[in-house]
Amino acid sequence: MILEMKVPSPGESITEVEIATWLVKDGDYVEKDQAIAEVDSDKATLELPAEASGIITLKAEEGDAVAVGQVVCHIDTDGKPSGDAPAKVAAKDEPKVEEKKPEVKKEEPKAAAPTYASGTPSPAARKILDEKNIAPSEIKGTGKDGRVTKEDAINAVPSMGTPTGGNRGTNRTKLSMLRRKVAERLVSAKNETAMLTTFNEVNMTPINLVRNEYKDAFKAKHGGLGLGFMSFFTKAVTRALQLYPDVNSMIDGQEKISFDFCDISVAVSGPKGLMVPVVRNAENLTFRGVEAEIKRLAIKARDGQITVDDMTGGTFTISNGGVFGSMLSTPIINPPQSGILGMHNIIERPIAVNGKVEIHPMMYVALSYDHRIIDGRESVGFLVAVKEALENPVELLMNGDAKKALEL
Numbered sequence: 265m266i267l268e269m270k271v272p273s274p275g276e277s278i279t280e281v282e283i284a285t286w287l288v289k290d291g292d293y294v295e296k297d298q299a300i301a302e303v304d305s306d307k308a309t310l311e312l313p314a315e316a317s318g319i320i321t322l323k324a325e326e327g328d329a330v331a332v333g334q335v336v337c338h339i340d341t342d343g344k345p346s347g348d349a350p351a352k353v354a355a356k357d358e359p360k361v362e363e364k365k366p367e368v369k370k371e372e373p374k375a376a377a378p379t380y381a382s383g384t385p386s387p388a389a390r391k392i393l394d395e396k397n398i399a400p401s402e403i404k405g406t407g408k409d410g411r412v413t414k415e416d417a418i419n420a421v422p423s424m425g426t427p428t429g430g431n432r433g434t435n436r437t438k439l440s441m442l443r444r445k446v447a448e449r450l451v452s453a454k455n456e457t458a459m460l461t462t463f464n465e466v467n468m469t470p471i472n473l474v475r476n477e478y479k480d481a482f483k484a485k486h487g488g489l490g491l492g493f494m495s496f497f498t499k500a501v502t503r504a505l506q507l508y509p510d511v512n513s514m515i516d517g518q519e520k521i522s523f524d525f526c527d528i529s530v531a532v533s534g535p536k537g538l539m540v541p542v543v544r545n546a547e548n549l550t551f552r553g554v555e556a557e558i559k560r561l562a563i564k565a566r567d568g569q570i571t572v573d574d575m576t577g578g579t580f581t582i583s584n585g586g587v588f589g590s591m592l593s594t595p596i597i598n599p600p601q602s603g604i605l606g607m608h609n610i611i612e613r614p615i616a617v618n619g620k621v622e623i624h625p626m627m628y629v630a631l632s633y634d635h636r637i638i639d640g641r642e643s644v645g646f647l648v649a650v651k652e653a654l655e656n657p658v659e660l661l662m663n664g665d666a667k668k669a670l671e672l
């Protein structure tokens with residue numbers, strides 16, 4: 265029986281996908297549920313599993329844009345895997361081992377000794393060339409039969425290289441549907457929002473003290489789960505969003521939509537580029553809950569298993585460029601959201617503490633926001649609230665009891 269495989273709907277509002285990569289070849293035998301292709305939508309890259317076992321016939325090429333519901337391959341369920349190859353190999357005679365005949369060494373002709381006439385510089389010319397670090401082969405001699413004279417060596421100028429002769433190849437590849445959509449959204453965010461960025465810095469010493477004291481116990485208690493920075497930042501952001509609800513809002517035409525929940529989009533790196541899955545109702549999660557959910561989503565993104573539903577929605581975004589070494593940046597808003605917090609790398613710097621200079625691990629943080637809906641007072645107040653919570657995590661994020669907050 266011939267089974268027609270059609271493109272399933274990756275999610276609501278998606279009508280077209282692109283065949284990114286075929287993972288099998290035409291005529292291969294495939295098993296049911298085996299991944300046979302990767303398809304790009306404008307929101308995610310998804311794997312297409314085989315609906316049955318059999319011989320596959322491809323009906324679309326890599327790079328083709330296909331509509332949801334369109335047939336992309338046939339599977340002949342009566343086809344069987346080829347089992348002849350091993351038998352044929354076994355039936356073949358063993359290869360004969362030929363005896364090696366002793367090699368007869370041929371005497372190579374002796375190279376003629378170089379002479380001045382063949383371009384070898386005279387002793388005086390060689391000394392000058394050695395001082396200039398110039399190879400004799402780079403000099404064209406003007407003496408008899410091409411001899412490199414002392415004058416040639418004196419007048420020689422070291423080669424500085426030329427702009428030709430190197431590799432100047434180019435490679436043109438088509439952008440994936442996901443990358444094209446990301447590009448459109450980024451340009452749209454710059455063109456259609458009144459985006460501004462405000463900055464601050466955070467002393468990370470208090471968080472480091474908490475982590476150093478409890479991270480081992482946290483890991484042992486919660487099945488190897490690490491106590492990272494993202495749980496502190498997520499908790500600090502949800503607290504600040506509740507203090508400044510305009511930052512947790514978005515514009516829809518001539519109306520403002522405000523949310524009484526905090527769905528935090530967290531930018532993570534995947535094999536197909538940056539993914540932004542959503543931690544739902546982050547305001548209700550504990551430190552353990554935030555770490556577990558971020559780990560789950562990061563693993564799905566790494567393994568290419570992230571879904572459109574995982575990335576749909578979100579009321580605010582956190583992006584951590586510090587993991588790549590970024591010191592300071594202006595993150596771009598993730599539409600239709602109105603704000604994004606950028607984290608950066610941690611560097612020890614001298615700061616003034618109670619009138620004295622001390623060395624502390626410091627991080628720059630940046631809030632990019634849509635000025636159409638968020639005023640300067642709210643944006644600066646929000647970022648200061650994040651800073652205050654991170655610099656006093658036990659009191660402001662843990663209700664004065666770190667052990668209880670970490671469920672130890």
